[in-house]
Amino acid sequence: MMHWLSDQNCLLEVGGSSAMDGRNIVAATFVDANEGILIATNPATGLPLAGDFFKSSSTEVASALRSATAAFRDYRKMNKDVKASFLNAIASEIEQISGPLVERASAESGLPLARLQGELGRTTGQLRLFANLVSEGSWVNAVIDTELPDRKPLARPDLRSMLVPIGPVVVFGASNFPLAxxxxxxxxxxxxxxxxxxxxxxxxxxxxxxxxxxxxxxxxIKKTGMPKGIFSLLYDDGYSIGQCLVQHELTKAITFTGSYSGGMALIRLAQQRTEPIPVFAEMGSINPVVFLPEALEKSAGDLAKKYAASISLGAGQFCTNPGLLLGIQSPALEQFKRVLAASIADIPSATMLTKGIAENYKKLTTEVTQLEGVRLLSVSKNKDKSLQNQSEATVAEVNAIDFIQNPSLQEEVFGPYSMLVIARDISELMEVVAVLKGQLTVTIMASKPEVQQHQTLVDALSEKTGRIIFNGVPTGVEVCGAMQHGGPFPATNDSRFTSVGSAAINRFVRPLAYQDWEQELLPDELKDENPLEIFRTVNQKITKS
Amino acid sequence: MMHWLSDQNCLLEVGGSSAMDGRNIVAATFVDANEGILIATNPATGLPLAGDFFKSSSTEVASALRSATAAFRDYRKMNKDVKASFLNAIASEIEQISGPLVERASAESGLPLARLQGELGRTTGQLRLFANLVSEGSWVNAVIDTELPDRKPLARPDLRSMLVPIGPVVVFGASNFPLAxxxxxxxxxxxxxxxxxxxxxxxxxxxxxxxxxxxxxxxxIKKTGMPKGIFSLLYDDGYSIGQCLVQHELTKAITFTGSYSGGMALIRLAQQRTEPIPVFAEMGSINPVVFLPEALEKSAGDLAKKYAASISLGAGQFCTNPGLLLGIQSPALEQFKRVLAASIADIPSATMLTKGIAENYKKLTTEVTQLEGVRLLSVSKNKDKSLQNQSEATVAEVNAIDFIQNPSLQEEVFGPYSMLVIARDISELMEVVAVLKGQLTVTIMASKPEVQQHQTLVDALSEKTGRIIFNGVPTGVEVCGAMQHGGPFPATNDSRFTSVGSAAINRFVRPLAYQDWEQELLPDELKDENPLEIFRTVNQKITKS
Structure with missing residues (x-):
């Protein structure tokens, strides 16, 4: 990052000007738009970065969606291996520019190079995971119920269904993972x-x-011969392009990762559409961690250090940041507090993603510690004053009774912040759990007997979350089939879907049933002979034959 | 039905008074409500039927939802076989009252006894299908990704997910299937x-x-010892109870089958909630049938008779009624028209479900045949004038160009009605298909070579529908795993789900992921040894081991 700062033109030198064309992309084509020039800023210095980017207009929105709709007809019918090659090709293209890409991302986001190198690996890994999923093919959930011509009183027709795509999807990128x-x-x-x-x-x-x-x-797209309309990229520094995209009749789904207010604004806007479409908004979560006594008695100090690290990882700018620690008063909890406070005081400051995020973090941490019953426990003293937009890790504490009475204490403070809620006993802890809103994750730090003894607590916590972690930290979201990154409202608006892992594909498909079609006319996925050799449910049995 | 009409008290005699208690049911308990008395009417006679029913209030709504939320904690954790026994017990209880139930349903709906006997079988069959699904257990979609402690740069945690229920569901019953x-x-x-x-x-x-x-x-519920809060039944003749149910914070999902205006009103109301919840509204469809030339040339007369029967089945009161027939002008189409007109003229009238539905049908069929370019083709002359609310089967015709220009011709006319749209050629037929709205079903009547020749047409039709039928009729919705009863808007508001068949269960669940839980603490569905012997996806392989 520092290298980058010392020479703002290095990216253009490394990547070549074609690698940093700031024009909007409509149907895989760079296009001119004249709504104004946008400039990127380095949040650590406040200085502008190389490159002009161009604000788009409703013309580009309409053109992108028309092209997407036309391209959809061809793209959705493409052979699965061709689609997989395309996804793999994106991963390869990204790898080919990994050096300048990671440098640029670091300069724009303030995130360290090593973190972004990891994130790049995650990004290409995700693309290849979906390539494999598509290539393997069973994800289409083919279900076949063959005809029963002799069934009484009525014959059963031949019915076969599979998942098919729904159409153009509008993606709102997140600030905190500029790649993944x-x-x-x-x-x-x-x-x-x-x-x-x-x-x-x-x-x-x-x-x-x-x-x-x-x-x-x-x-x-060019190298694998895909229809060009399947990809567009539009720039805007305000809300108008986003609004236009959400309300356009050709848009068939929307994904968003960001704040509660941003997500709800999109949801409310989408609700004004004539045609309802799925909106997937991941809107933040405070990821409660419940410490039961035996866990603390065993290793209060180690847990405090582990959590200080989780709270401040990536300047706390993770949707799974542990923003709420919940324990029962005890000497062990006091020890946990002491070590946590000391650890947080030592956390080095880090550049936050944007000036807006840094200012909001400062504002919210100041406000929250002035609320009734809230006590500041520790603020990092390790701040780099030579850089702008630096985070100061902060932990506060509050008694359970005050937490229960003040719902605003459940609002996410995006950054390296957490609040310790202290309950008098297990029953007061249950009262806190009862008022918790929906979360992406909940973590239980406990011994096995404690979990067995407090099954009601575990059940209550399970109802509030999409993922429940045992003796770990919530940060770190594995990309795999079993991952659920989506929880009850307000963590997301639709807890039935995940935005991470292979099941994320289910957000963009619907079943289509074929009744009484002849073999030759059926898609390969549904033909008797199973030419694609995928898993299918045939007459209620899961089989490849 | 006539027997029933001759003695309005027979049901009370047959079923006993406890079998027809008209009080509201809150948490499986009959409760008194004092908002007014409601009376059922026989649509064929306009006369009142036996029984007083009691309008409920917001008190019953709140009580039902509180009880449901409390019962949910126990019910969701019940053993799968116990849940299956409960579903089977409902089927048995319904069978035990099948005589009086079918008679009463016939008297209230005007539907013939034989049809309702069939519908009762379908209803108990559905209950047993879901009992089997739950008992077999694989529907929870258990996904297991075991830990990879040595993975670089980071170890992979152990992650396991399964579907869990979302909470209290509000069901709005449909008029046209009083049982199913x-x-x-x-x-x-x-x-x-x-x-x-x-x-x-x-x-x-x-x-x-x-x-x-x-x-x-x-x-x-009593016989199988279920928590009583899992079932409530509320009466109202207006909208206030429905509104109250949709807006209550404890409601977690809504299902509705009915008209477009009714469905959209519920959707808009649900959008005003703070917490977004899934709404599943099946709102009607005109179920286009495309006749390609060879199909008509082969058997125009037989097809016309087959379609006259499908159009008028159950007085046309099916969501899959073929309300739009689409063909290319030709001598064979003329013959189809003649036979269709003659067959429709002979269709006996039938009692419609309610006075409101009968009046609306009369109004809409009168209005539509007065629209620009619309010609009345045939109206049934076979009307029973001794009965009220009788349907008259009606078919109209319109040229493609007029159909394309008038979107109101796509509005559903609920009843034994269909409109024949005549295109000059295949390209005009494609233009009609391009403007079609979303449908529950689309049917293609064609030879195999015709389908192969017109793949673009088939693709365009596939995009508009949840189920695509080859050389059949859309009426008749099989209850099975491959059924998709839900199509693009406005047929339903969420084409990703079905309201018929075993996949209907997916509407009411969300995935919950367990990270790093010890074996003993996991639900049985996710334990290594697979004690329930269900199909699971383990490290990306579908297996029972």
């Missing part, structure tokens, strides 16, 4: 895997990163 | 199977049928 949740992130990868065209609204926090990844996707 | 889509219909059966409590808002078209089935469910 942005232009070619999990939303884009899963939508393209499903067979849906994608229109990305670039996040204003990382225009250059978006441009580089957008160009990589364009290259992959 | 009502109190113990597919919505109730699939929600209870998922582990969700159900609150049914009784359809005002069949209070007595609702009361009888409600009592059967109460008996099944």
């Amino acid at each position: 949740f942005s232009v070619a992130g999990g939303d884009t990868a899963s939508a393209l895997a499903a067979g849906c065209p994608v229109i990305v609204k670039a996040h204003p926090g990382h225009y250059g990163t978006s441009a580089l990844v957008g160009a990589a996707i364009v290259n992959a | 889509f009502s109190v113990a219909g597919g919505d109730t059966a699939s929600a209870l199977a998922a582990g969700c409590p159900v609150i049914v808002k009784a359809h005002p078209g069949h209070y007595g049928t609702s009361a009888l089935v409600g009592a059967a469910i109460v008996n099944a």
Whole structure:
């Protein structure tokens, strides 16, 4: 990052100007738009970064969606291996620009290079995971019920169903994962895997990163001969393009990762549409961690250090940041508090993603510690004053009774912040759990006997979350089949779906049933001989034959 | 039915007064409400039927939802075989009152006894299908990704997910299936199977049928020891109870089958909630049937007779009624028209479900035939003038160009009605297909070579529908795993789900992921040894081991 700061033109030198074309991309083609020039900023210095980006207009929105709709007809019918090659090609194109891409992303986001190198691996890994899923083919959930011509009173027709894509998907990139949740992130990868065209609204926090990844996707489209309409990338520093995308009649789904207010604004806007469409908004979570006594008695100090690290990881800018620690008063909890306070005081400051995020973090941490019953426990003293937009890790504490009475204490403070809620006993702890809102994750730190003894607590916590962790930390979201990254409201607006892992593809498909079609006319997925050799449910049995 | 009409008290004699208790049911308990008395009417005679039913209030709504929420904690954790026994017990209880139930349903709906006997079989069949699904157990979609402690750069944790129920479901019964889509219909059966409590808002078209089935469910709850809060049944002849149910914070999902205006009103109301919840509204469809030339040339007359029967089946009161026939002008189409007109003229009238439905049918068929370019082709002359609310089967025709220009011709006319759209050629037929709205079903009548030749047409039709039928009729909705009864808007508001067939259970569940839980603490579905012997996806392989 520092290297980058010392020479703002290095990216253009490394990547070449074509690798950082700041024009909007409509149907895999760079287009001119004249709504104004946008500039990227380095949050650590406040200085502008290289590159002009161009604000788009409703013209580009309409053009992108028309092209996407037309391309959808061809793309959805493409052979699964061809689609898989395309996803793999995006991963390869990204790898080819990994050096300048990671540098640019670091300059724009303030995130360290090592973190972004890891995130790049996650991004290409996700693309290849979906390539494998598509290539293997069983994800289409083929269900076959063969005809029963002699059934009484009526014959049963031949019925076969499979998942088919729903159409153009609008992706709103997230600020906190400029690679893994942005232009070619999990939303884009899963939508393209499903067979849906994608229109990305670039996040204003990382225009250059978006441009580089957008160009990589364009290259992959060209190299694998995909219909060009399946990808567009639009820039805007305000709300108008986003609104236009959400309300356009050709948009068939929307994904968003960001704040509660941003997510709800999109949801309310989408509700004004004539045609209801699925909106997937991941809106933040405070990821409660419940410490039962035996866990603390065993290792209060180690747990405190572990949690100080989890709270401050990536400047706390994770949707799974543990923003709420919940324990029962005891000497062990006091020890946990002491070590946590000391550890937090030592956490080095880090550049936050944007000036807006840094200012909001400062405002919220100041406000929350002035609320009734809230006590400041520790603030990091390890701040780099030579840089702008630095986070100061902060922990506060509050008694359970005050927490229960003040719902605003459940609002997410995005950054390296957490609040310790102290209950008098297990029954007061249960009262706290009862008022908790929906979460992405809940963690239980406990011994096995404690869990067995407090099954009601575990059940109550399970109702509030999409993922429940035993003796771990919530940060770190594995990309796999069993991952559920989506919880009860307000963590997300639709807890039935995940935005991480292979099941994310299910957001963009619907079943289509074929009744009484002749073998030759059926899609390969549904033919008797199972030419694709996929798992299917045939007359209620899961089989490959 | 006539027997029933001759003695309005016979049901009370047959079933005993407890079998027709018209009080509201809250948490499986008959309760008094004082908002007014409701009376059921026989649509064929306009005369009142036996039984007083009691309008409920917001008190019963709140009580039902509180009880449901409390019962949910126990019910969702019940052993799968116990849940299956409960569903089977409902089926048995319904069979025990089948005589009086079918008679009462016939008297209230005007539907013939034979049809309702069939529908009763379908209803108990659905309950047993879900009992089998729950008992077999693989429906929970258990996904297991075991830990990889040595993975670089980070170890992979152990992650396991399964579907869990979302909470209390509000079911709005449909008028046209007083058994199969009502109190113990597919919505109730699939929600209870998922582990969700159900609150049914009784359809005002069949209070007595609702009361009888409600009592059967109460008996099944008692006999199998289920938590009483899992079932409530509320009466109302207006909108206030429905509104109250949709807006209550404890409601976690809503199902509705009915008109477009009714469905959209519920959707808009649900959108005003703070917490977004899934709404499943099946809102009607005109189920286009495309006749390609060879199909007509081969058997125009037979097809016309077959379609006259499908159009008028059950007085046309099916959501899959073929309300739009689409062909290319030719001598064979002229012959089809002649036979269709003659067949429709002979269709006997039938009692429609309610006075409101009969009046609306008369109004809409009169209005539509006065629209620009619309010609009346045939109206049934076979009307029973001794009975009220009789349907007259009606077919109209219109040229493609007029159809394309007038979107109101796509509005559903609920009843034995269809419109023949005549295109000049295949390209004009494609233009008609392009403007079609979303449908539950689309049917293609064609030879195999025709389908192969017109793949673009088939693709375009596939995008518009949830089920695509080859050389059949859309009426008749099989209850099986491959059935998709839900199509693109406005047929339903969420084409990703079905309201018929075993996949209907997916509407009421969400995935819950367990991270790093010890074996003993995991639900049986996710334990290594697979004690329930269900199919699971373990490290990306579908297996029972």
